[in-house]
Amino acid sequence: MxxxxxxxxxxxxxxxxxxxxxxxxxxxxxxxxxxxxxxxxxxxxxxxxxxxxxxxxxxxxxxxxxxxxxxxxxxxxxxxxxxxxxxxxxxxxxxxxxxxxxxxxxxxxxxxxxxxxxxxxxxxxxFHPKSPFYINTMYDYARLNEYQDDLRTSKQVYEELQRIIASKYKETDINFGIALNRLASSQLNVGDYSQAEKNIDQALDVLKRYKGEDDVLQYASALSTEAKLYAIKGMYDDASGSFRRARRMEGRAVGGALTTSQDRQAQLVDLYLTMGEYGDAQAIVDKQTSEVKEKIGEDSRLLIRPYAQAAKLKLANGDYTQAEQLAEVSIRLAKNVFGENSSWAALGYEVQRQLYLALGDYGRSATAARRQVEITQRVYGNKHVKLAHALADFGLVEFYRSQNEPLVDSLLIQAKEIVQASLGQNNPQYADMLKRLAVFYIAVKRYPEAKTALDQSMAIWSDKLGKRNVNVAELYALYGDLCYAQRQYKESEINYGKAEKLFEKFFSDRHPEYVKVVSKLSKVHYMQGDKKQAKTNIDEALENYKLFVRDFFPALSEQQKTAFWALIRPDFEYYNTLAMNLQTDYPEMIENVYNNALLTKGLLLNSSIKMRQRILSSQDSALIAQYQEWVRKKDFMAKLISLSAEKQAELDIKPAQLNDQIDALEKKLSQGSELFKQAHENTLPQWQDIQKDPERRRSGCGNAALPPL
CATH class of the missing domain: 1.25.40.10 (Tetratricopeptide repeat domain)
Structure with missing residues (x-):
């Protein structure tokens, strides 16, 4: 050698x-x-x-x-x-x-x-408590408690470490700065914001003096803690600047980038989501996901948060199918490592709550929201802003589900008071509480209170991010709802128009929020006598609904299809009314009424028929077996109707659990059958096709009738 x-x-x-x-x-x-x-x-x-x-x-x-x-x-x-x-x-x-x-x-x-x-x-x-090995072990133990949702124990360990290090090192020593930074991060987790701010300021003052490679990483960590504090306070530009500086420092350091920057990358993605900078957020999530899969594996716990954030991004862009799949993967990984009642699993539940609400599946949305509340309350306590958001989310979902006004009112007020006590009245999180209250107030016709809440929320968001951000777009849409409810149609048109432009800027003209606003604009124009513009708007809205049906419906369960159809049906019925009034000037609208009826008549039934046909003709034994299992479970569920709740309990039968299993199987079958005919038909049925086809004329699809006006 x-x-x-x-x-x-x-x-x-x-x-x-x-x-x-x-x-x-x-x-x-x-x-x-x-x-x-x-x-x-x-x-x-x-x-x-x-x-x-x-x-x-x-x-x-x-x-x-x-x-x-x-x-x-x-x-x-x-x-x-x-x-x-x-x-x-x-x-x-x-x-x-x-x-x-x-x-x-x-x-x-x-x-x-x-x-x-x-x-x-x-x-x-x-080992002596002041020995480096003892101190480093205690740091790891504190971090473990954070992972396992024991934030109070973690904070106590950090406080003990800070006392040990203060007795061993001078206040200008790097170890003193490291201890202060980690304690500040823990204080942010439990909601002790004022003390965290004092500690992070002192930590940064100490750490900025050290220039070694490892020292730079410690300074980057402190900058990220500062950025997290800025984001909580609504100082988004400052938060973004601190995050970017931290990322640059980590990029220059050798080794350890994957594990040392995970939390910081996640915090930056959350910031971008709040600011509506979805492209930047997506780039970080994609890079994180790819690196973890390559270097650790596809079942790593380090993917829990990136998958949940990727699901939020898909949801924000209106891709409900992908959002649901990513949320389910995040929840599965969280359950495997930390359990189904962990804050890690709650990341996925939050996406499910938003997703099912958007689809009109209020029962499942309420279930996810309730789990969020239970987990958040256990982990963070009764006065944390995270609990406020969970309570507000649950309150709105419960309103749509049960119309229980007193309960919803109390939940939303409680959430607002928690945020006010923690962060004051000039914080974006407080503005978010006001926005949710406005949604509720408009629905229950408490218009003056809704106007006050919207004005306060708009002032806060405009001050923090200007008047061209996605949060302001949502407020303009709510102003439009408020004015429309009070028959102030011109003001409603102006606000809906502003929301439309912003939604198109941040998303696209196919995004669900954009489509909702366009549909509302149609009704405003109709009420003002501008029937031509009303027709233009509703044509655009319905065309997007049809594309959604074509692209996403087959991947939904039957229950979700039914729920979503209930959401969009009023717009189709409104089109029929408009067609009757405008048929002299626009005779083609009557043809569209019939085409819409063809589409919607088969909306729920036809998709399931196609799915069954493709599965049974696929020669895929695994897929066919899944279908047969689905049939058995559906039959069993039907038989359960005749059993009392006591009998079900005696036989240890859980209908809700069985229903979830059926729902999951339906989605797998829908997605699996797509493999045999790419993304289903790319054309939607037309009345002329029915007229030319005697067989289809004799079928149920040819018997569509106009609903009564």
């Missing part, structure tokens, strides 16, 4: 701390080969521990996480043989494994077990 001198243990260990990444890479394979040669180093030689440590650090720097864990496993096994599994050296090795698990692995329960048992048994008994 020409490089014997580099493999002398002392030389190599020294090089481990002095070589840069590329130089270390050049000896990695050689070291690995030497370790495999038992003539040079016997299996139980103590020097192997040092070499395993070097290789473990190398793999971590290169984000080869499975390799890092393998080398740490080797260290644990060899340490047990050399020193015994009751030695402090063994305990230290096991603690190191828990630290690696925290960085990327899914088995956080193992890490919890290690910290619970090993820390008390070995670390406390053999």
């Amino acid at each position: 020409g490089k014997k001198h580099t493999l002398c243990p002392g030389n190599l260990l020294e090089m481990d701390y002095t070589l840069n990444l590329n130089e270390t890479k050049s000896i990695y394979k050689e070291v690995d080969n030497v370790l495999k040669n038992h003539d040079i180093f016997p299996k139980e030689h103590p020097w192997r521990l040092e070499f395993y440590g070097i290789l473990g650090r190398y793999t971590l720097i290169n984000e080869q996480f499975n390799g890092a864990r393998k080398y740490q496993d080797d260290i644990i096994q060899l340490t047990a043989k050399l020193y015994g599994d009751n030695s402090p050296v063994f305990g230290k090795a096991v603690i190191r494994q828990a630290s690696i698990i925290l960085q990327y692995a899914n088995d956080t329960d193992l890490a919890d077990s290690i910290y619970t048992h090993v820390f008390d048994a070995w670390v406390k008994g053999h």
Whole structure:
């Protein structure tokens, strides 16, 4: 071997701390080969521990996480043989494994077990509280508690660490700054915003003086904490600036980018979602998802938040099918690692609540919203702004579902008061509470209160982001609703027009919110006597509804199809009324009425018929088996109707759970059958087609009739 001198243990260990990444890479394979040669180093030689440590650090720097864990496993096994599994050296090795698990692995329960048992048994008994190993272990333990939703314990650990470090280091020392930053981040999590602001200001003042590579990463972390605080306070430009500085610093540092920046990337995506900068948010989510899949795997817990955020982006752009699928993946990963009642699972429930509300499936939306409230209350307590949002979400869904005005009123007021107490009355989160109150007030005809809430909300959003953002677009649409309800049609037209332009700017002319506003504009023009413009607007709206039916309907369950049709049916009925009034000037509208009837008559039934035909003719045994299982479950559900609730409980039958299983199967079948005929027909039925086809004329689809006017 020409490089014997580099493999002398002392030389190599020294090089481990002095070589840069590329130089270390050049000896990695050689070291690995030497370790495999038992003539040079016997299996139980103590020097192997040092070499395993070097290789473990190398793999971590290169984000080869499975390799890092393998080398740490080797260290644990060899340490047990050399020193015994009751030695402090063994305990230290096991603690190191828990630290690696925290960085990327899914088995956080193992890490919890290690910290619970090993820390008390070995670390406390053999290491001084001021030792670096003790301090770093405590940091990891605090982080673990955050992951497991025990925010109070996490904050207590950070507070203890801050006291330890304050007694050991000067207030200008980098370790003091690190401790303050981590404590501030924990304080933000529990809603202690004023104290967090003091600590982060002091931490930044300390950390900015240090210029080493690792020091820069610590400063970047503090900048991200500052950005999170700015976002909570509604200082979005400042938040964006701090996040961008932090990302640039992390990009210049060597190694660890995937794990050290996960939280910061997620916070930046949340900020972009609030600001309506969906393109920037999508770019970050796509990059994160790709990196985690490549370096760790498709079932990594690090994908829980990116998938939930990707679902929000799809939902924002009106792609309901993709939004639902991504939310389900996020929930599945969260359940596997943290459980179905974790704050991680709640990320997906939030998307489901929004999605099902948009589809008109108020029962499922309320279920998701209720789970959000229960989880948020348990994790964050009764006075946290996160609970306020969960309560407000649940309140609006419950209003649509049950029309329980007193309950909804109390929930929305409670949510507003929580935000006001925590953040004051000039905060975008307070503006969001006012907007939801306005929705409710308009619906129950409390118009003066709605106007006051909208005015206050508009003033806040305009001050924070100007008058050209997606939040203001929603407010303009609500102003339009308020004016229309009071027959102030000209003012309604102006506000709907502003909302229309902004929705088209941020989304597209096919987005559901844009289509809703265009439909409302049609009614406003009709009430003002501008029937031509009314026709133009409703033609555009219905054309988009038809495209949605063509593109997304087959992937929905039967229940979702029914719910969504109930939402859009009034616009089709309005078109029929308009056609009767305008048939002299626009005779083609009568033809469209019949075409619409053809479409909507088969809307629920025909999609299921096509699905069944494609499945049974597909020769896909797995798909056919799924279909047969669906039929069996549907039959069983029908039989349950005759059983009392007591009998169902006695037989341990849960109809709601069975209904969810049927719903999930329907979606799989709809999506699976698409494989055999790309995205279903690209054309919508026309009355001329029925007239030319005797067979179709004799079928039910040819018997469409106009609804009574």
